[in-house]
Amino acid sequence: GQQLNQSPQSMFIQEGEDVSMNCTSSSIFNTWLWYKQDPGEGPVLLIALYKAGELTSNGRLTAQFGITRKDSFLNISASIPSDVGIYFCAGRKSNFGNEKLTFGTGTRLTIIP
């Protein structure tokens, strides 16, 4: 099945640094979602994007829906220890919740002391 290309696969950063990650697809999606997964837990929705070009923030997190509709980006500013985890992008071809999501393989974020 199709999966989204998510990069980087892993990141090692120092506390206070900014983080950027992205997700690309060979086909168009009309919804992009970003989730975070903490160890031993299920993914939790961070940001939902429904319009090409849309830029949405959630605290220190900012996500963008690419204009081509084939990519999306997530930025985290001034990282803190609780940002550690795995970040997943997910795409859906429609704006309706009955359609299945396609997930990226995740970006693992580690903060170096």
Added chain:
Amino acid sequence: DAGITQSPRHKVTETGTPVTLRCHQTENHRYMYWYRQDPGHGLRLIHYSYGVKDTDKGEVSDGYSVSRSKTEDFLLTLESATSSQTSVYFCAISEFQTGAGTEAFFGQGTRLTVV
């Protein structure tokens, strides 16, 4: 989160035995999903349900069956467990009308080990 509960949280079973995982929701959402998560593969859809007794296959459905007899419960059965089914299984729920409050909402997962 309180809106979706998976049971059991951990299970070890022997090859060849049947296993049933349960997902229970209190949100009255129409759609329910079972995913498996494996290193390097992200989340892959096993089966999903769009209503009571209405289910369909996902991308990795071989060796799995599901049932939904009530809105709130979605069961995943491994008919004869194999070592390749060792994984972490997640249930998710969603609604038709989208928005940050109705997008796929995940349970805490079930870690299944087949020995």
